[in-house]
Amino acid sequence: MVLDEKDNRNVWEKIGDYFSANSIWMKWYCTGCGAIELPPTMTSRYDMERLGMGPMATPRQADVLLITGYLSTKTLRRVIYSYEQMNSPRFIVAFGSCTINGGIYYDSYATIGRLDKYLPVDLYIAGCMPRPEVVMNGFNELIKMIKKGQAKGWKHYQENYEWYKKNQLDSLGEVIIKDEFHE
Amino acid sequence: MNSMNNTINEIKAALKPLKMETPAFRQIAVVVKPDTVHNALSYLKQKGFTQLSIVTCVDWIKESEFELVYILFSWTEGIHIQLRARIDRDKPVMVTATDIFPGAQYYEREVHEFFGVEFTGNEDAAKPLFLEIWDDLPPLRKDFDPQAYSDSKFPMRERGNEFVSEIGGHDDE
Ligand code: SF4
Numbered sequence A: 001m002v003l004d005e006k007d008n009r010n011v012w013e014k015i016g017d018y019f020s021a022n023s024i025w026m027k028w029y030c031t032g033c034g035a036i037e038l039p040p041t042m043t044s045r046y047d048m049e050r051l052g053m054g055p056m057a058t059p060r061q062a063d064v065l066l067i068t069g070y071l072s073t074k075t076l077r078r079v080i081y082s083y084e085q086m087n088s089p090r091f092i093v094a095f096g097s098c099t100i101n102g103g104i105y106y107d108s109y110a111t112i113g114r115l116d117k118y119l120p121v122d123l124y125i126a127g128c129m130p131r132p133e134v135v136m137n138g139f140n141e142l143i144k145m146i147k148k149g150q151a152k153g154w155k156h157y158q159e160n161y162e163w164y165k166k167n168q169l170d171s172l173g174e175v176i177i178k179d180e181f182h183e
Numbered sequence B: 001m002n003s004m005n006n007t008i009n010e011i012k013a014a015l016k017p018l019k020m021e022t023p024a025f026r027q028i029a030v031v032v033k034p035d036t037v038h039n040a041l042s043y044l045k046q047k048g049f050t051q052l053s054i055v056t057c058v059d060w061i062k063e064s065e066f067e068l069v070y071i072l073f074s075w076t077e078g079i080h081i082q083l084r085a086r087i088d089r090d091k092p093v094m095v096t097a098t099d100i101f102p103g104a105q106y107y108e109r110e111v112h113e114f115f116g117v118e119f120t121g122n123e124d125a126a127k128p129l130f131l132e133i134w135d136d137l138p139p140l141r142k143d144f145d146p147q148a149y150s151d152s153k154f155p156m157r158e159r160g161n162e163f164v165s166e167i168g169g170h171d172d173e
Helices: A011-022 A033-042 A073-085 A096-101 A131-145 A153-159 A161-172 B002-015 B034-047 B106-116 B145-154 B161-169
Strands: A024-029 A053-055 A064-068 A091-096 A123-125 B019-021 B027-031 B051-060 B065-074 B079-088 B093-095 B118-120
Touching: A011 A024, A011 A131, A011 B106, A024 A073, A024 A131, A033 A131, A053 B145, A073 A161, A091 A096, A091 A153, A091 B051, A096 A123, A123 A131, A131 B034, A153 A161, A153 B027, B002 B019, B002 B027, B002 B034, B002 B079, B034 B065, B034 B079, B034 B093, B051 B106
Parallel strands: A024 A053, A024 A064, A064 A091, A091 A123, B027 B079, B093 B118
Antiparallel strands: B019 B027, B051 B065, B065 B079
16 A cells, blocks of 8 residues: 555544554454464564564554465455454555465465455565564564544545455455354 | 175175276276266275275366266274276265264365365255355366466556555655
8 A cells, every 4th residue: 555644643643653652452353374474473472562462362442453374265265254343443454465466376276376455554564484583574664654634545445445355255255254153 | 894895895705896906005996987976985894994084086087077086084994995986077965974083074075165066965065165145157167267367356466666665655664
């Protein structure tokens, strides 16, 4: 997504962004191989809690949705559900080359190519798989972006909802989840 | 080893296989005619092969055949048996094994979903299992082209300056 550099937040939004940047709760949607890099990032070796970040149990309470790897169409439906349950401001961080262009699953019949067609990604962390240093660096970057009001993916999603919906429907058929375990 | 030889001889007498071999230690591979698969499975279950480890399928597209593979294990003898049968690729039909091994349900659904094999007697075989809304050839058939499907469904990122400038956008400090 091309960043709109103009800062037109009012003072309350600036204050809100300042605080939310300092206490980020994340929902980890660990879809691909990438989840394995998160325990070292969270625990004492790299200790992301010193940035004020922590994992959260449900999407409704989280600020950041972390998507760690390839998404099959089946998972993407659930990710879209999770994302739409989150409260604004909400941010998406996508890990790994699979979310950027499909990675090694570029020709798979079951996994999507690029994630930002379906959901607004604020920050990509490239690599297959990105190491914890890169992950921490990415979180630093995200904090800066939120403070400066540049992480506007959720606004972009609201404003271009039709475009996103159309892409979702084109690729997924329908977004509604119907499976025998939820009937 | 004796019990192994006995088992081999008994199976040979009972199943009259088209082909039989022992590919590895305490493993037996049997090829039978497709219409005897159901009998063979129930015979083997009585013989103590109570665990059905997998039901899967191989696409022999040049011979225009599907080969169904059943792998059974006997906990009393410690022997694996692989039971194979070839069916016609254009009209793939097999009798269900769910009345002998109820757990075959999920394997049969999987084989139906990925290869399009019909299982007579199993009403649930056509229910989707992994693929939620599928609208093409069963994807593990050799004549299905995953690249073409992926290209038509999941647009890729156009390579150009766009990506470079996106990275440049963050470099402002
Ligand atoms: S980018 Fe690499 S490590 Fe990450 S999900 Fe894809 S294949 Fe796995």
